[in-house]
Amino acid sequence: MAPKTAIKTIVLTLLAGSGNIWADGREEAAREVEAAIHLTPDPENGRKVFMVCAVCHRPEGWASPDGMYPQIAGQQTSVLIKQLADIRARNRDNPTMRPFTSPRLLGGAQEIADVAAYISQLPMNPSNVVGPGFDLELGRQLYKDECAECHGENGEGDSKDHIPLIQGQNYNYLIRQFEWIRSGKRRNADQKMVKQIQRFTPREEFAVLDYVSRIRPPQEKLADPGWQNPDFPDFARHPWPPLQPSQMIR
Ligand code: HEC
Numbered sequence: 001m002a003p004k005t006a007i008k009t010i011v012l013t014l015l016a017g018s019g020n021i022w023a024d025g026r027e028e029a030a031r032e033v034e035a036a037i038h039l040t041p042d043p044e045n046g047r048k049v050f051m052v053c054a055v056c057h058r059p060e061g062w063a064s065p066d067g068m069y070p071q072i073a074g075q076q077t078s079v080l081i082k083q084l085a086d087i088r089a090r091n092r093d094n095p096t097m098r099p100f101t102s103p104r105l106l107g108g109a110q111e112i113a114d115v116a117a118y119i120s121q122l123p124m125n126p127s128n129v130v131g132p133g134f135d136l137e138l139g140r141q142l143y144k145d146e147c148a149e150c151h152g153e154n155g156e157g158d159s160k161d162h163i164p165l166i167q168g169q170n171y172n173y174l175i176r177q178f179e180w181i182r183s184g185k186r187r188n189a190d191q192k193m194v195k196q197i198q199r200f201t202p203r204e205e206f207a208v209l210d211y212v213s214r215i216r217p218p219q220e221k222l223a224d225p226g227w228q229n230p231d232f233p234d235f236a237r238h239p240w241p242p243l244q245p246s247q248m249i250r
Pocket residue numbers: 049050052053054055056057068069070071072079080083084093094096097100101106115164176
């Protein structure tokens with residue numbers, strides 16, 4: 001075989017191989033999502049499954065101030081199911097959390113449905129970390145024109161299409177996900193959204209995400225200030241590290 005042909009063969013084989021690995025991950029995740037969505041969830045078992053998640057996400061499921069951990073409380077059930085299945089199948093990279101999604105710790109489609117049902121009914125943080133707040137009119141306009149058609153008028157998401165609730169999410173987490181979705185680092189992103197946000201300037205990005213972080217979830221979804229999840233009375237809650245000024249304003 002001529003060297004050029006050999007190289008071409010190797011490159012083609014590698015490309016075909018990596019394509020298959022991803023395709024397998026996607027199919028596996030899609031099958032698990034389909035199964036979990038149609039099962040009847042048992043939130044009481046979900047509470048037990050959530051014990052392992054609470055180590056990082058805390059019993060309340062609220063974001064850490066620096067946005068390392070997202071707020072998952074109150075999220076759409078179908079979104080929680082899809083993200084769990086995608087992380088487990090390596091369709092969304094999350095090396096910190098992935099070991100805890102192994103079937104031995106998390107279980108199968110039924111446990112995914114159970115824990116998702118438990119998390120989605122947790123009340124949300126009434127005082128999440130928001131952006132600096134100086135470009136909100138631009139943010140509001142951009143949100144209305146570029147995001148609302150999918151994420152809903154108030155960032156409530158859409159369970160039917162696995163579209164995440166983003167209202168009241170931590171500002172720093174929103175920035176990281178937006179940038180990972182735009183750059184392709186978050187592989188399970190919605191391709192239409194990826195296209196939609198390509199031409200956002202930094203000013204536009206920070207303005208729209210600041211606005212999103214400030215959309216107040218409806219009162220019935222919010223916890224009372226200082227609420228602690230009574231299902232985990234013995235959990236030792238150490239204070240999060242204080243937020244550095246550089247993490248507050250971008
Ligand atoms: C070792 C720490 C750790 C554990 C344990 C853990 N997670 Fe996570 N989880 C994370 C981190 C970090 C992220 C954010 C990853 C990123 O930025 O993409 C995350 C993200 C998520 C997301 C995606 C949220 C979003 O808005 O896209 C969901 C859903 C989730 N976790 C649910 C769970 C559940 C359910 C469990 C228990 C079965 C669990 N996690 C256990 C660290 C953890």
